[in-house]
Amino acid sequence: MENNFFAVDGGAKVSYREQGHGKVILLLHGFCGSSAYWDELSPLLPEGYRWMMPDLRGHGESGAPAGDYTMDAFAADLAQMIKGLELEPVVMLGHSLGGYITLAFAERYPELLSGFGLIHSTGFPDNEAGKEGRLKSITTIEEQGLPAFIEGLIPKLFAPEHLASMPEAVAKAKRIGEQTDSQAAIRTLQGMRSRPDRNHVLAEAKIPVLLIAGEQDQIIPVERTFSVSSGLITQVQIPSAAHMSMVEAPQALLEAIETFLAKE
Template sequence: MSRSAFTTHTAHVNDIDLAYTDEGQGAPLVLLHGHAYDRSMWDGQVKAFTEQDWRVIAPDLRGFGASEVTPGIVYTEEFVADVIALLDELQVQRAVLLGFSMAGQVAMQLAESYPERVSALIINDTVPQAEDAAGRRRRHVAADGIVSGGMDAYGEAVLPKMIWEENVERLPEVAKTVLEMIQASPLEGATAAMRGRAERNDFVETLKNFDKPALVIAGDNDAFDGGAAQRMAELLPHGELAVISNSGHTPNMENPTEFDAALGAFLGKLA
């Protein structure tokens, strides 16, 4: 079931049904959601940027939202293949690509594998490094915890990291929306993606070699950042950095006014 306020379209790609939003006219802007989220996280940006004459495309990634679930392990490259197949279906040759959190890594993999399909890259609250042995173990332990405890418990546990802890109290409606989105995520899909993330590639060289416009966006209180956003902006030859105030890991929902202004300023320069 879709949580998005926008019309759900469906494309059959790579043997699954992929749900997506496709709104507006103009140059294509593709928005990719993070782990245990779905495309409804971008509803505010779909509205804002269609009004700025962008065609906004936001899929529910395989295993999330209203898209089909494939159990086991879903690797970053599989998400990329789905996005490329969807763009082919929509006859979109090149797009501005924005990836959030897990999908920041999907976006970097896509830029590495299909650079001709990306006109500009926006990376939102993610890290470029591959997991080390300890990190891979943590991912699999987290996946095991989802299986044993369920999505309700997982959502409660991660909420103070997904948005700034202060915003859990200060923005109760945002906290409620994020919690419900995570808890509604299909357990098998969330588990498969978590296991796949353990095996992701390293994208440091990808960033160094990306010679098109690029923007890194991060919340000023992102619990996962640890300086990663600044380092990524410095790695990118044409990288810019936007730090969104009073935000944790999900600044587009915690401080949408500032997020949209930063994204809009970057997109405006592309024209």
């Protein structure tokens, strides 16, 4: 699948892949990921939708501009792309970091959305232990380099049994991670560390919301994903997945997304 590019403020380019035609569904990858995170899901995606998979700033083939890597900065990139390509309104589904960005986007640009969702993500901010962990990650990158950080990160994203049964998928995730700009990774860690509580965005949503959790997720436990309930919120738990359902259980993830879109 070819990558397309859209220039945002400052001259940086956002890379994105797309397939299909129809209503736009944006799939946002997680930290130290890229649009390649959706490779296992892409062949399964149904027709009738325009599926767009961007690389977030500093990740994949997108540019790594100087400046902030706050959740709002990522959201602003996407808003420019959506407006510039005349895509609105879209459904935005964000994995992990992508979910934090989705919440920032829903808070700042609700008029550009017709629905949104979190995939292995949460409306909660980092707790004190989480903030300390971000600082340790920054130190690892600064002192040992990005590959050393990725080597420690990726195994935590998969269910223990999948580390043995999916070695190629784990190795691919590491390769994708190593494509991340190291300074962008540090700034993104700072941005995640400083993000606010956005559970109110879920609670106050006037459009359909999808929350997907992995039963075996060691990064974001189920209860932190299912933080808010309402008539507009659909909660789906995937038993066979940890933090990487798009790789560990793509069919189950797709069924959850398709069911949600049918209601949307």
